[in-house]
Amino acid sequence: DGGITQSPKYLFRKEGQNVTLSCEQNLNHDAMYWYRQDPGQGLRLIYYSQIVNDFQKGDIAEGYSVSREKKESFPLTVTSAQKNPTAFYLCASSIAQAGETQYFGPGTRLLVL
């Protein structure tokens, strides 16, 4: 079964801790993305990557970091510098960033204790 997986489904973080959200895809897609969604709001782009070992900041990158060491994986780290991390985090992928349809994973809900 091809698709995008995100884990865990729910994640709890203590204040001051870094946490890493996993995103894996077996669709052989080149591009991957991370979005954040707050209650009742649309999605906002955090980071995106068009190719392995390369990534760019989106609209709200402050307090987040990413890596793209493998084509299949694009983990997102929410650092302690992110002052309001509680949100629903969505990962997506596409064949290439230039206009291709993005397909989304099921999301990870992060809660700060």
Place this chain on the structure above:
Amino acid sequence: DAKTTQPTSMDCAEGRAANLPCNHSTISGNEYVYWYRQIHSQGPQYIIHGLKNNETNEMASLIITEDRKSSTLILPHATLRDTAVYYCIVRATGANSKLTFGKGITLSVRP
């Protein structure tokens, strides 16, 4: 900067057609109209997209006006499982072109 305008919410009866409008009066010639939907607490799901011709797939039909300033997503026979937030997005196809999600329209399908 919002490129699309959608009503906040609408409802329809199960089994009837749901027509979801979207205004995009500032759309450029190289920009496509995309529709996604998001069922509560799930990731968005791609539905359909088009440039200027009407499009149809197994999920829905997309009707784009001749001047391309508005479009309508049609779910021909709505079911309770179609209850979701529907996002209309305008997007160019060049490099560094991203999806910008607004608040969408909440469709409620009633029994």
